[in-house]
Amino acid sequence: MNAVVNNSPTVGIRYSLTRGAFSLDIDLEIPMRGITGIFGESGSGKTTLLRCIAGLETRGTGKLVIGGDVWQDRTRKVSRPVHEQEIGYVFQEPRLFRHLSVQRNLEYGQRRTTIRHDAITFDQTVELFDLQHLLDRSPADLSGGEAQRVAIARALLRSPRLLLMDEPLAALDSARKNEILPFLDRLHNELQIPIIYVSHHIEEICRLCDHLLVLESGRIIAAGDLQSVLVRLDLPLLSGEEAGSVIRGIVSDYDENYDLTHLVFSGGELLVPGRIGDTGDERRLRIRASDISLCRDHPKHSTMLNILPAIIEEIQPATGPMLLLRLKLGSDRMIARITRRSCDLLELQQGDELLAQIKAVAIRN
Amino acid sequence: MSEIGFFSFPGAGPLWLSVRLATITTMVLILIGTPLAWWLSRTQSRWKSPLEAIVALPIVLPPTVMGFYLLVVLGPYGSVGRWWVELTGETLTFSFAGLVIASCLYSLPFAVQPLQNAFESLDNRDLEAAWTLGASRIDAFFSVAVPQSARGFLNAVVLAFAHTLGEFGVVLMVGGNIPGETRTISIAIYDQVESLNYGAAHRLSAILLVFAFVVLLFMFVINRRWQRQ
Numbered sequence: 001m002n003a004v005v006n007n008s009p010t011v012g013i014r015y016s017l018t019r020g021a022f023s024l025d026i027d028l029e030i031p032m033r034g035i036t037g038i039f040g041e042s043g044s045g046k047t048t049l050l051r052c053i054a055g056l057e058t059r060g061t062g063k064l065v066i067g068g069d070v071w072q073d074r075t076r077k078v079s080r081p082v083h084e085q086e087i088g089y090v091f092q093e094p095r096l097f098r099h100l101s102v103q104r105n106l107e108y109g110q111r112r113t114t115i116r117h118d119a120i121t122f123d124q125t126v127e128l129f130d131l132q133h134l135l136d137r138s139p140a141d142l143s144g145g146e147a148q149r150v151a152i153a154r155a156l157l158r159s160p161r162l163l164l165m166d167e168p169l170a171a172l173d174s175a176r177k178n179e180i181l182p183f184l185d186r187l188h189n190e191l192q193i194p195i196i197y198v199s200h201h202i203e204e205i206c207r208l209c210d211h212l213l214v215l216e217s218g219r220i221i222a223a224g225d226l227q228s229v230l231v232r233l234d235l236p237l238l239s240g241e242e243a244g245s246v247i248r249g250i251v252s253d254y255d256e257n258y259d260l261t262h263l264v265f266s267g268g269e270l271l272v273p274g275r276i277g278d279t280g281d282e283r284r285l286r287i288r289a290s291d292i293s294l295c296r297d298h299p300k301h302s303t304m305l306n307i308l309p310a311i312i313e314e315i316q317p318a319t320g321p322m323l324l325l326r327l328k329l330g331s332d333r334m335i336a337r338i339t340r341r342s343c344d345l346l347e348l349q350q351g352d353e354l355l356a357q358i359k360a361v362a363i364r365n
Numbered sequence: 366m367s368e369i370g371f372f373s374f375p376g377a378g379p380l381w382l383s384v385r386l387a388t389i390t391t392m393v394l395i396l397i398g399t400p401l402a403w404w405l406s407r408t409q410s411r412w413k414s415p416l417e418a419i420v421a422l423p424i425v426l427p428p429t430v431m432g433f434y435l436l437v438v439l440g441p442y443g444s445v446g447r448w449w450v451e452l453t454g455e456t457l458t459f460s461f462a463g464l465v466i467a468s469c470l471y472s473l474p475f476a477v478q479p480l481q482n483a484f485e486s487l488d489n490r491d492l493e494a495a496w497t498l499g500a501s502r503i504d505a506f507f508s509v510a511v512p513q514s515a516r517g518f519l520n521a522v523v524l525a526f527a528h529t530l531g532e533f534g535v536v537l538m539v540g541g542n543i544p545g546e547t548r549t550i551s552i553a554i555y556d557q558v559e560s561l562n563y564g565a566a567h568r569l570s571a572i573l574l575v576f577a578f579v580v581l582l583f584m585f586v587i588n589r590r591w592q593r594q
Contacts, residue, residue: 082496089497099512112499158498
């Protein structure tokens with residue numbers, strides 16, 4: 001399946017590889033801008049795919065074309081050795097060189113880079129990841145979160161044209177994760193190179209990524225921009241407890257009295273707890289499917305802050321107790337999880353106009 | 366007995382010869398042993414075990430047996446010795462060059478095994494990280510594998526040097542007892558004992574005893590310090 005973003009150069013990735021019972025068969029194109037998330041369960045081939053792209057996996061056949069340059073084409077015997085591919089790789093573990101200081105670790109890739117593209121200087125990188133006070137330390141004296149920040153900065157200083165990140169937060173506890181996430185937000189905002197971000201945490205993907213690929217048993221089963229893939233009802237992987245949608249809103253007001261931020265999106269106005277930005281800022285909101293309920297008439301007394309008109313676009317055929325609906329609010333889409341019983345009682349049909357009660361949670365961006 | 370300038374006590378010549386032999390042997394062994402140990406630590410080849418056994422042979426083989434075979438091979442009518450005579454006009458046996466070759470084979474396991482152990486305990490993931498940071502295989506070897514195996518290199522150097530310094534049987538078989546050419550310290554001690562010069566034998570033996578102890582002490586202290594880090 002192809003995710004083609006027209007009118008812009010892309011990263012073309014095609015690989016097939018068989019290893020025992022597992023086979024990987026990928027043919028995709030990803031945009032040169034923004035973060036592409038690859039979501040899949042353990043064993044779906046996410047890491048193998050990244051290793052193929054980086055050239056670390058030498059078995060199998062494949063082709064890698066970045067912005068028109070063919071870097072690998074194993075059928076035509078074009079194959080750059082790993083070190084000649086301008087690809088940055090952030091592994092699950094930091095893999096810092098223990099015999100070198102943090103500073104020397106950072107310089108390792110930089111000193112071996114001859115062509116500098118989107119030149120981000122050493123000082124800028126150190127500042128971006130807040131590493132100044134760590135430079136003289138040995139990797140052994142860093143916390144897990146600090147070490148991973150150094151690892152990301154080190155990969156960036158190699159001046160890559162493509163950055164691969166293989167669950168960089170997987171080995172960290174949630175406190176450490178929250179320590180790193182703001183740095184990844186910055187990366188997203190300030191970097192112009194394409195990033196492929198592998199994760200099996202949908203929360204991370206929702207927060208960081210612009211595009212989403214869903215990988216299952218070595219095949220891409222869905223691809224596209226984040227928001228549209230998230231609201232598909234035919235992907236079991238995205239239909240579980242974690243099902244939800246992402247919308248972008250512009251901060252319009254802040255209610256000091258109740259500590260609520262007002263955001264405007266195509267379907268109306270949403271109130272979100274806390275102060276999440278200044279007027280005019282764009283923010284991402286994640287709305288879990290289970291945080292939406294539906295009603296035919298405007299409820300007179302409801303504790304839900306947000307009650308907005310919505311149209312039912314699709315109802316998931318289901319036999320279990322719960323089912324998913326895709327709603328259209330303005331030009332945005334959300335998914336809601338309700339019981340099959342409620343769906344029957346309210347006689348919900350595709351195309352119905354009704355009211356959605358929504359609890360939204362902001363995710364920084 | 367030919368004495369070298371600043372050493373002028375009896376036995377200084379053989380001592381100096383031994384040190385020279387051990388230094389050259391150690392350098393050659395690091396040069397040859399490093400790629401060999403690297404290959405052994407990385408290969409899946411079926412030749413790995415036979416090769417490991419060959420490398421380890423000098424540990425169990427009596428030096429006289431090794432010396433005998435070397436004498437045959439390196440001698441002017443042996444396969445290697447004949448070729449050497451054609452090339453240089455000199456014989457390998459009973460010469461310093463021959464001693465170097467014999468010592469390299471004799472001390473090979475003492476250089477290869479510590480290096481192989483060090484390389485085997487290296488984390489391949491670090492090497493992968495180095496490649497993705499733009500380091501070629503050779504570059505990654507020198508900038509990541511070698512520094513992370515520093516302990517293995519130290520052990521290899523110390524063991525190969527000390528072991529060469531103390532060899533006797535192989536030297537006697539291949540090199541004989543030519544002052545300034547093949548009379549190493551252990552041969553000199555044997556000589557003094559044969560001539561009932563117990564005083565001289567004592568002095569030389571004491572030098573080797575102290576040296577061996579200091580070297581081993583140094584190695585254990587360094588290893589312990591590194592282990593703590």
